[in-house]
Amino acid sequence: AIAGRLGMSRTSTLQRLRExxxxxxxxxxxxxxxxxxxxxxxxxxxxxxxxxPANYDGLATTLLESIAEVGGDALVEEVFQARRRLLRTRIRxxxxxRLGPVPTLTDKVRELAVVQDESGYLCRAETPPADGGxxxxxxxxCAILGAAAGHxxxxxxxxxxxxxxxxxxxxxxxHIASGDRCCTYRIEPRGS
Numbered sequence: 001a002i003a004g005r006l007g008m009s010r011t012s013t014l015q016r017l018r019e020x021x022x023x024x025x026x027x028x029x030x031x032x033x034x035x036x037x038x039x040x041x042x043x044x045x046x047x048x049x050x051x052x053p054a055n056y057d058g059l060a061t062t063l064l065e066s067i068a069e070v071g072g073d074a075l076v077e078e079v080f081q082a083r084r085r086l087l088r089t090r091i092r093x094x095x096x097x098r099l100g101p102v103p104t105l106t107d108k109v110r111e112l113a114v115v116q117d118e119s120g121y122l123c124r125a126e127t128p129p130a131d132g133g134x135x136x137x138x139x140x141x142c143a144i145l146g147a148a149a150g151h152x153x154x155x156x157x158x159x160x161x162x163x164x165x166x167x168x169x170x171x172x173x174x175h176i177a178s179g180d181r182c183c184t185y186r187i188e189p190r191g192s
Contacts (some may be wrong), residue, residue, distance in 0.1 A: 138185075142183065
């Protein structure tokens with residue numbers, strides 16, 4: 001059936017399906033239907049599904065526009081603050097699990113960079129030498145740029161998130177949504 005729809009020979013089609021199966025993009029299931037050889041049903045895997053085009057940025061943007069239409073900017077702000085609280089809980093749990101009971105500010109910044117990098121921000125921590133200096137966090141990509149460009153609440157919530165989880169003073173010194181090449185945060189202990 002697949003060969004017929006594609007206008008290919010049965011042999012060529014089976015060869016392609018085996019290649020896709022070996023790559024993890026297609027799963028095969030044998031189905032008995034009476035006497036004779038079983039039929040094979042092919043389906044794409046979840047890995048293949050993830051490789052297909054998606055419009056998550058468009059979805060997020062239209063959801064935010066819809067939220068703004070329903071409840072105005074105040075509701076959009078509430079949504080980003082709720083997201084901040086969820087992320088704060090997750091990140092603090094991760095800090096406790098990976099860094100122990102009394103992590104240093106440098107340790108927390110390094111781990112936050114890993115968290116942000118895993119979320120698509122291409123994030124790096126630049127920590128000072130042992131004799132002191134400024135700690136910086138740099139995000140070379142904005143994983144939520146479509147949302148952040150139209151809703152400053154996104155960036156405000158991220159800055160507050162960093163202050164919350166680091167328990168530090170965080171100042172944004174460059175900003176992708178404002179046209180800079182990266183988002184840079186200068187991080188200092190509170191009271192500095």
